Amino acid sequence: MIQLCIFDLDGTLLNSLQDLANAMNYALMQNGFPPHPAERYRQLVGDGVAVLADRAVGGAENYTPAVKEKLLSEFRTYYAAHCMDNTVPYDGIIPLLHDLKQRGILCAVNSNKPDDFTKKLVTALLPSELFAEIRGKREDCERKPSPMGTNAIMQQLGCTPEHTLYIGDSNVDARTAKNAHLTFCGVRWGFRSPEELLAEGAAHIASTPADILSYLLTL
Numbered sequence: 001m002i003q004l005c006i007f008d009l010d011g012t013l014l015n016s017l018q019d020l021a022n023a024m025n026y027a028l029m030q031n032g033f034p035p036h037p038a039e040r041y042r043q044l045v046g047d048g049v050a051v052l053a054d055r056a057v058g059g060a061e062n063y064t065p066a067v068k069e070k071l072l073s074e075f076r077t078y079y080a081a082h083c084m085d086n087t088v089p090y091d092g093i094i095p096l097l098h099d100l101k102q103r104g105i106l107c108a109v110n111s112n113k114p115d116d117f118t119k120k121l122v123t124a125l126l127p128s129e130l131f132a133e134i135r136g137k138r139e140d141c142e143r144k145p146s147p148m149g150t151n152a153i154m155q156q157l158g159c160t161p162e163h164t165l166y167i168g169d170s171n172v173d174a175r176t177a178k179n180a181h182l183t184f185c186g187v188r189w190g191f192r193s194p195e196e197l198l199a200e201g202a203a204h205i206a207s208t209p210a211d212i213l214s215y216l217l218t219l
Contacts, residue, residue, distance in 0.1 A: 002216040004159040005100060006150060006182070008168035009111035009118060009136075010045060011190035013093050014125060017041055018086040023079035024056050027071045033057050042191040046170040048112040048143050049075060076114075083117060089125055090189055092209035097130045099213055108133040108153045112143045112172070132157050145175035150182070165216050167206075174200035185215060 010016045018038050025035035036044070036056060044055045053071055057063045100107055107130055111118045118136025122128050133153050135141075142148045154164055166177035169190020174197055177184035186197030186205045194205045206212045 001163065002105060002165045002219050003163040004106040004108065004132075004154065004157055004165070005212075005216065006108045006110050006153055006164060006166050008170070008173045009109055009113055009121070011169035011192070012167060012173070012187055013089060013109070014087050014121060015090055015189075016083075016087040016121070017045070017191060019079070019083050020045055020052075022085070023075050023082060024052060026078045027053070027075040028056055030074050031067055031071050032062075033060060033071075045191060046112065046172045048137055049114065079117070083121060084124060087121065087125065090209065094127060096209040096213060097127060099210075101130050105216075106132045106157055106159065108157065109135060110144070110149045110153060110176070111136045113137060144172050145179055147176060147180035150176055150180040154180075165219065167212060169197070171196060171200045174202055177201075183219065185212060187212075 007013050010020065021038040021041045028035050044052055049072060053068060053075065097107055109118060109122055109131055113136050115136035115138050119134050122131065122134050128134065133156060135149050135153060137143050141152065150166065154160065161181040164182050165185055166173065166182040167185045167187065169187045170192045174184050174186065178201060183203050184201060186194065186202035188194050188205055188207050197205060204215045206215060
């Protein structure tokens with residue numbers, strides 16, 4: 001029986017792609033690099049802001065450590081002001097969270113987004129009281145796909161891997177679940193394709209948030 005659901009944030013609970021794209025494109029253009037179409041960011045996000053910047057810039061020769069730091073600073077400043085311009089919960093997510101709460105199933109967030117942004121978005125756009133733990137990327141914890149954050153959540157909430165379901169939309173999430181010895185449920189509505197998630201070992205692909213509940217009740 002599943003006692004805990006650990007959710008990724010971007011592409012799983014929240015559709016944040018446009019705001020992430022806008023912020024990175026702003027930072028790119030401020031530093032003389034070309035922007036990308038928003039859809040391109042489906043393949044660029046997932047490993048944290050620093051890796052996102054590296055991927056967005058590519059192999060440009062003038063991408064020095066100093067330029068990277070400036071670009072990241074401008075991204076963070078812009079994103080802090082605009083992170084909720086277009087970002088919304090996916091349809092059906094909030095009812096799912098209430099259903100899980102009513103069944104006594106704990107919910108947590110584990111994201112590679114910086115911890116302050118993670119908490120800001122969850123608190124503003126989701127019923128944050130339904131989450132037993134909200135974790136973004138912290139300085140004292142390795143980013144996903146390391147299992148450190150996931151293991152910390154389980155330890156804090158007194159849950160074991162066999163009673164925990166990991167839910168996400170990317171190969172990073174699939175690998176995080178594998179590294180933490182968790183069953184992984186991919187979502188069809190996120191940033192990566194169902195085929196990629198299945199290739200990474202997803203036990204199930206949810207077509208809707210309600211499908212997550214139906215699936216976990218079989219475990």
